[in-house]
Amino acid sequence: MLPQRDIYDSDHAVFRDSVRKFLAQEMHPHQDAWAEAGTSPKAFWRKAGEAGLLCPQVPEAYGGPGADFRYNCIVDEEIGYGGAPIALSVHSDIVAPYILNYGSEEQKQTWLPRMVSGETVAAVAMTEPGTGSDLQSIKTTAERDGNHYVLNGQKTFISNGQNADLILVVAKTAPEGGAKGTSLILVEAERDGFSRGRNLKKMGQKAADTSELFFDNVRVPITNCVGSENQGFIYLMQELPQERLVIAVAAAAAAQHAFDITVDYVKQRQAFGRAVAKFQNTRFKLAEMKTDLKVGWAFVDQCIAKHMDGRLTADEGAMAKLWLSEMQGRLVDECVQLHGGYGYMMEYPIAQHYVDARVQRIYGGTSEIMKELISRFI
Secondary structure, three states: OOOOOOOOOHHHHHHHHHHHHHHHHHOHHHHHHHHHHOOOOHHHHHHHHHOOOOOOOOOHHHOOOOOOHHHHHHHHHHHHHHOOOOOHHHHHHHHHHHHHHHOOHHHHHHHHHHHHHOOOOEEEEOOEOOEOOOHHHOOOEEEEEOOEEEEEEEEEEEEOOOOOOEEEEEEEOOHHHHHHHEEEEEEEOOOOOEEEEEEOOOOOOOOOOEEEEEEEEEEEEHHHEEOOOOOHHHHHHHHHHHHHHHHHHHHHHHHHHHHHHHHHHHHHOEEOOEEHHHOHHHHHHHHHHHHHHHHHHHHHHHHHHHHHOOOOOHHHHHHHHHHHHHHHHHHHHHHHHHHHHHHHOOOOHHHHHHHHHHHHHOOOOOHHHHHHHHHOOO
16 A cells, blocks of 8 residues: 555545545556557546546636645556556646646636546647657747747657647747747647647557647647747746656655565465565565665655745756656566566566556656756756
8 A cells, every 4th residue: 555654634635535436436447448448538537527636736716626736646646556557647747737837817717627627638749759858959840920820840759649639839939049949839639730640559558648749830829828938948947847756756656556566476476385475585675675665755755845845956856756767667677576477477467567667767858867957956
C-alpha cells in the first residue's frame, strides 16, 4: 500500500479513498482492453470529471473545486500505484495550469470548466520529430495574418493526442528570436488543417494514447495565444518544475507498487524447499529497495511542500524527476530479477511495470537534460 505521510491531512485521506474506489471500479477492470485499444474511452474522462479527479486546483469560479496541489498528487499516486498510466496528469497538472496562470479571462471561462468536467480533453504539443528535450529548437511556426495565426508544423509523442479536443501548441511566432520568439497557442481539434497521425505503438504505457499531430495552415484567432506573444519559453520554464515533480510523484507510487507485489511474490514462491524471501540475497535486495523508497518519498514530500509555498526551484524539480525516475528504473529491474523467469512474462504485473517505467527517464526532459539543468545551478 502507499505509505501514510504527514504531508496529507484527514480531508486528503477522504479524497484518496474516493479516488481509489473510482479507479477500482472504472479503470482497473478495463486496463487490458484499453492497452489493447491503445487508448482510453472519452466516457472514462467524463466519469473522472464527475468524480472530481480532473483539475483539482481549478478555482470554483471556473467550475473546479479550488483544492490545493496535494489533491493533484493524490490522483497521480493512485493512478501510478494502480498500474494503468492514463495521462490525466497531462490534462490536469500541465495544460490546466498554463491556462489558469497565463490565460485570458475568456480562455479561462471557456476551457477550464470543460476540462474539469472531462467534456474537453487537453494535450500539450511540445516535442517534434527532430526536437525532444531541446525546446528552443522547435520548428513549428505561427505566423500572423491579420487577426489570426497560421500554424504549420508537426509534433510527435503527444500524450492524449488521439483523445484531445484542445491542444496547447508550442510554436515560433518570431523564429529569428530563438527562445524569445516562442509562444503558446491553443488549437481546437476541429480546426481546418489540423490532423492526427497514427496512434503510436509504444513499448509500455499502452493505454495512454500517444500520437503524431500535424498543422497544415491551421488558422486560429490571435486571442488563442496564452499569455503574451513571444513569452512562451518563459512560461515553459516556470511550469516545468511542476511537470517534473508530478512525474517524480508517479514514479514513487509505481515503484512502491512494484515493490509491494514483489514482496508478496517472494514470500509465496518456493525454491530449494523454502520461500525465496528466506534467502539472504532476497532479504538484502528488499532492504535496499525499501530504503530507496523511504528516501524517495521523503524527497517527494519535501518538494511538494516547497512547491505549495511557491519555493520549488527549477533545479529541485529536475532533481526530483532525475532521482525518482532513475530509482524507479533500478527498483523495477531488481523486482523482475526476483521474479525470475516469470518476471519476463507479460501476464505478471511486474513485467508491465518494467516496460512502463522506461519512459519515465525520457519524457518531461531526459535524465541527461536534468543533469545538465542541475549542473547550471552549481
